[in-house]
Amino acid sequence: MTQEQIRKHIDEMRRWADAPDGAKVWSKYSKNDSWIINNDPPFWPICDYIVDDEWAELRKAEIDGHCLQLKTQDGRWVWKELDSMYIETTTPDRWRIAPKADFPKYRRRNGHNIIFRFDGKNHGKVVMSNHTSEIGKRFKGPKAVHYDDSEMEEVPTVGIGGQLFYDTQPVWVWFDDYIASRAVRFVDAKNNGLFKENGMRGGLVQHNIAPVENIESWMVVAWQRLQQ
Secondary structure (H helix, E strand, O other): OHHHHHHHHHHHHHHHHHHHOOOOEEEEEEHHHHOOEEEEOOOOOOOEEOOOOOOHHHHHHHHHHOOOOEOOOOOOOOEEEOOHHHHHHHOOEEEEEEOOOOEEEEEOOOOEEEEEEEEEEEEEEEEEEOOOOOOOOEEEEEOOOOOOOOOEEEEEOOEEEEEEEEEEEEEEEOOOOOOOOOOEEEEEEEOOOOOOOOOOEEEEOOOOOOOOOOHHHHHHHHHHHHHH
Protein backbone atom coordinates (compact mmCIF):
# COMPACT_ATOMS: atom_id res chain seq x y z
CA MET A 1 0.00 0.00 0.00
CA THR A 2 1.49 3.33 -1.05
CA GLN A 3 1.68 6.46 1.10
CA GLU A 4 -0.80 8.15 -1.24
CA GLN A 5 -3.31 5.31 -0.73
CA ILE A 6 -2.83 5.53 3.04
CA ARG A 7 -3.40 9.31 2.96
CA LYS A 8 -6.61 8.92 0.94
CA HIS A 9 -7.92 6.24 3.30
CA ILE A 10 -7.20 8.37 6.36
CA ASP A 11 -8.91 11.39 4.77
CA GLU A 12 -11.97 9.31 3.92
CA MET A 13 -12.13 7.78 7.40
CA ARG A 14 -12.17 11.30 8.84
CA ARG A 15 -14.90 12.29 6.38
CA TRP A 16 -16.98 9.27 7.43
CA ALA A 17 -16.39 10.04 11.12
CA ASP A 18 -17.64 13.62 10.59
CA ALA A 19 -20.72 12.46 8.66
CA PRO A 20 -24.10 12.02 10.40
CA ASP A 21 -24.60 8.76 12.27
CA GLY A 22 -25.61 5.94 9.96
CA ALA A 23 -23.74 7.28 6.94
CA LYS A 24 -22.84 4.51 4.53
CA VAL A 25 -19.83 4.07 2.27
CA TRP A 26 -19.45 3.18 -1.41
CA SER A 27 -16.57 0.84 -2.21
CA LYS A 28 -14.96 -0.54 -5.33
CA TYR A 29 -12.18 -3.14 -5.36
CA SER A 30 -10.92 -2.81 -8.93
CA LYS A 31 -11.41 -0.64 -12.02
CA ASN A 32 -13.84 -3.10 -13.63
CA ASP A 33 -15.94 -3.73 -10.53
CA SER A 34 -19.24 -2.04 -9.75
CA TRP A 35 -19.67 0.22 -6.74
CA ILE A 36 -21.28 -1.47 -3.74
CA ILE A 37 -22.76 0.14 -0.63
CA ASN A 38 -21.48 -0.74 2.87
CA ASN A 39 -22.54 0.21 6.37
CA ASP A 40 -18.98 1.21 7.25
CA PRO A 41 -15.57 1.55 5.50
CA PRO A 42 -14.04 -1.74 4.37
CA PHE A 43 -10.65 -2.65 5.74
CA TRP A 44 -9.30 -3.97 2.46
CA PRO A 45 -6.33 -1.63 1.84
CA ILE A 46 -6.32 -1.37 -1.96
CA CYS A 47 -9.98 -0.61 -2.65
CA ASP A 48 -11.49 2.80 -3.38
CA TYR A 49 -14.22 3.96 -1.05
CA ILE A 50 -16.11 7.20 -0.49
CA VAL A 51 -18.75 8.37 1.96
CA ASP A 52 -22.32 8.25 0.67
CA ASP A 53 -23.15 11.96 0.95
CA GLU A 54 -24.31 14.70 -1.44
CA TRP A 55 -20.96 14.56 -3.28
CA ALA A 56 -20.91 10.78 -3.75
CA GLU A 57 -22.12 10.56 -7.35
CA LEU A 58 -19.64 13.19 -8.54
CA ARG A 59 -16.76 11.62 -6.65
CA LYS A 60 -17.58 8.12 -7.93
CA ALA A 61 -17.70 9.45 -11.50
CA GLU A 62 -14.27 11.07 -11.10
CA ILE A 63 -12.73 7.85 -9.77
CA ASP A 64 -14.30 6.02 -12.73
CA GLY A 65 -12.37 8.32 -15.08
CA HIS A 66 -15.05 10.86 -15.99
CA CYS A 67 -14.17 14.55 -16.20
CA LEU A 68 -16.07 17.08 -14.10
CA GLN A 69 -17.05 20.66 -14.83
CA LEU A 70 -17.82 23.54 -12.46
CA LYS A 71 -20.25 26.31 -13.42
CA THR A 72 -18.70 29.76 -12.96
CA GLN A 73 -20.50 32.90 -11.83
CA ASP A 74 -20.87 34.03 -15.45
CA GLY A 75 -22.49 30.73 -16.48
CA ARG A 76 -19.53 29.02 -18.17
CA TRP A 77 -18.64 25.38 -17.56
CA VAL A 78 -14.93 24.94 -16.78
CA TRP A 79 -12.89 21.80 -16.14
CA LYS A 80 -11.92 21.19 -12.53
CA GLU A 81 -10.83 18.38 -10.26
CA LEU A 82 -13.12 17.87 -7.27
CA ASP A 83 -10.63 18.40 -4.45
CA SER A 84 -11.34 19.26 -0.82
CA MET A 85 -11.11 23.00 -1.44
CA TYR A 86 -14.02 22.93 -3.90
CA ILE A 87 -16.06 20.64 -1.66
CA GLU A 88 -15.72 23.25 1.10
CA THR A 89 -16.41 26.31 -1.08
CA THR A 90 -19.01 25.12 -3.63
CA THR A 91 -22.18 23.02 -3.74
CA PRO A 92 -22.91 19.87 -5.80
CA ASP A 93 -25.53 21.62 -7.92
CA ARG A 94 -22.77 23.75 -9.48
CA TRP A 95 -21.03 20.64 -10.82
CA ARG A 96 -21.79 18.21 -13.60
CA ILE A 97 -20.30 15.11 -15.12
CA ALA A 98 -19.02 16.33 -18.48
CA PRO A 99 -21.17 15.22 -21.42
CA LYS A 100 -19.60 12.63 -23.68
CA ALA A 101 -18.32 13.49 -27.13
CA ASP A 102 -17.02 11.37 -29.97
CA PHE A 103 -13.29 11.69 -30.48
CA PRO A 104 -11.00 12.61 -32.07
CA LYS A 105 -12.17 16.23 -32.34
CA TYR A 106 -10.28 19.23 -33.67
CA ARG A 107 -10.42 22.67 -32.09
CA ARG A 108 -8.66 25.99 -32.60
CA ARG A 109 -7.84 28.57 -29.94
CA ASN A 110 -9.58 31.85 -30.78
CA GLY A 111 -7.21 34.42 -32.23
CA HIS A 112 -4.30 31.97 -32.51
CA ASN A 113 -3.02 29.94 -35.42
CA ILE A 114 -2.89 26.64 -33.56
CA ILE A 115 -5.05 23.54 -34.00
CA PHE A 116 -5.45 20.82 -31.37
CA ARG A 117 -6.55 17.26 -31.90
CA PHE A 118 -8.45 16.04 -28.84
CA ASP A 119 -8.38 12.29 -28.24
CA GLY A 120 -10.41 12.91 -25.07
CA LYS A 121 -11.73 15.83 -23.07
CA ASN A 122 -8.34 16.86 -21.72
CA HIS A 123 -5.70 15.08 -23.77
CA GLY A 124 -4.43 15.03 -27.33
CA LYS A 125 -1.77 16.83 -29.32
CA VAL A 126 -1.01 19.93 -31.36
CA VAL A 127 -1.45 19.09 -35.05
CA MET A 128 -0.80 22.49 -36.63
CA SER A 129 0.79 25.73 -35.49
CA ASN A 130 2.73 28.78 -36.65
CA HIS A 131 5.75 27.16 -35.03
CA THR A 132 6.93 23.77 -36.26
CA SER A 133 8.50 23.11 -32.84
CA GLU A 134 5.00 22.98 -31.29
CA ILE A 135 3.55 20.53 -33.83
CA GLY A 136 3.25 17.05 -32.39
CA LYS A 137 3.45 18.10 -28.75
CA ARG A 138 1.08 16.13 -26.56
CA PHE A 139 -0.98 17.50 -23.68
CA LYS A 140 -2.82 15.77 -20.87
CA GLY A 141 -4.24 16.52 -17.44
CA PRO A 142 -6.43 19.00 -15.56
CA LYS A 143 -4.02 21.90 -16.14
CA ALA A 144 -3.74 21.27 -19.87
CA VAL A 145 -5.92 22.75 -22.59
CA HIS A 146 -9.51 21.42 -22.48
CA TYR A 147 -12.02 20.60 -25.16
CA ASP A 148 -14.80 22.81 -23.77
CA ASP A 149 -12.71 25.87 -22.92
CA SER A 150 -14.55 29.04 -23.86
CA GLU A 151 -11.52 30.16 -25.90
CA MET A 152 -11.85 27.16 -28.21
CA GLU A 153 -13.80 26.94 -31.46
CA GLU A 154 -14.52 23.81 -33.43
CA VAL A 155 -12.57 23.06 -36.59
CA PRO A 156 -14.71 21.41 -39.31
CA THR A 157 -13.78 17.89 -40.39
CA VAL A 158 -14.54 15.72 -43.39
CA GLY A 159 -14.25 12.02 -44.11
CA ILE A 160 -12.43 11.19 -47.34
CA GLY A 161 -11.53 7.69 -48.38
CA GLY A 162 -12.31 6.30 -44.94
CA GLN A 163 -10.06 8.84 -43.18
CA LEU A 164 -10.97 11.87 -41.05
CA PHE A 165 -9.31 15.18 -42.00
CA TYR A 166 -9.59 18.63 -40.39
CA ASP A 167 -10.09 21.86 -42.34
CA THR A 168 -6.78 23.26 -43.74
CA GLN A 169 -4.93 19.99 -42.97
CA PRO A 170 -1.91 19.47 -45.28
CA VAL A 171 -2.17 16.20 -47.20
CA TRP A 172 -0.32 14.30 -49.87
CA VAL A 173 -2.25 13.75 -53.12
CA TRP A 174 -1.32 11.64 -56.15
CA PHE A 175 -2.83 9.68 -59.02
CA ASP A 176 -2.29 5.96 -59.41
CA ASP A 177 -0.04 6.48 -62.42
CA TYR A 178 2.21 8.97 -60.51
CA ILE A 179 5.10 6.60 -59.87
CA ALA A 180 7.70 9.22 -58.94
CA SER A 181 5.91 12.25 -57.45
CA ARG A 182 3.34 13.49 -54.96
CA ALA A 183 1.92 16.97 -54.27
CA VAL A 184 0.89 18.72 -51.05
CA ARG A 185 -2.59 20.21 -50.91
CA PHE A 186 -4.80 21.42 -48.06
CA VAL A 187 -8.18 20.00 -47.05
CA ASP A 188 -11.29 22.11 -47.56
CA ALA A 189 -13.58 20.41 -45.06
CA LYS A 190 -16.29 23.05 -45.49
CA ASN A 191 -16.80 21.92 -49.10
CA ASN A 192 -15.83 18.24 -48.73
CA GLY A 193 -12.78 18.70 -50.90
CA LEU A 194 -9.43 20.45 -51.18
CA PHE A 195 -8.13 23.98 -51.52
CA LYS A 196 -7.19 24.80 -55.08
CA GLU A 197 -3.58 25.54 -56.01
CA ASN A 198 -4.36 29.29 -55.88
CA GLY A 199 -5.53 29.04 -52.25
CA MET A 200 -9.25 29.23 -53.00
CA ARG A 201 -11.74 26.77 -51.59
CA GLY A 202 -13.81 24.45 -53.74
CA GLY A 203 -11.23 22.07 -55.19
CA LEU A 204 -12.20 18.48 -55.92
CA VAL A 205 -10.66 15.27 -54.65
CA GLN A 206 -9.76 13.35 -57.79
CA HIS A 207 -6.74 11.46 -56.52
CA ASN A 208 -5.38 9.37 -53.68
CA ILE A 209 -4.98 11.24 -50.41
CA ALA A 210 -2.95 10.71 -47.22
CA PRO A 211 -2.05 12.91 -44.22
CA VAL A 212 1.34 14.59 -44.11
CA GLU A 213 3.15 13.04 -41.16
CA ASN A 214 6.14 15.39 -40.92
CA ILE A 215 5.08 19.00 -41.50
CA GLU A 216 7.87 21.21 -42.81
CA SER A 217 8.27 24.96 -42.40
CA TRP A 218 7.31 25.78 -46.00
CA MET A 219 4.01 23.94 -45.50
CA VAL A 220 3.33 26.09 -42.41
CA VAL A 221 3.95 29.24 -44.48
CA ALA A 222 1.42 28.06 -47.10
CA TRP A 223 -1.04 27.12 -44.32
CA GLN A 224 -0.70 30.58 -42.78
CA ARG A 225 -1.65 32.20 -46.08
CA LEU A 226 -4.88 30.19 -46.12
CA GLN A 227 -5.83 31.85 -42.80
CA GLN A 228 -5.66 35.35 -44.30
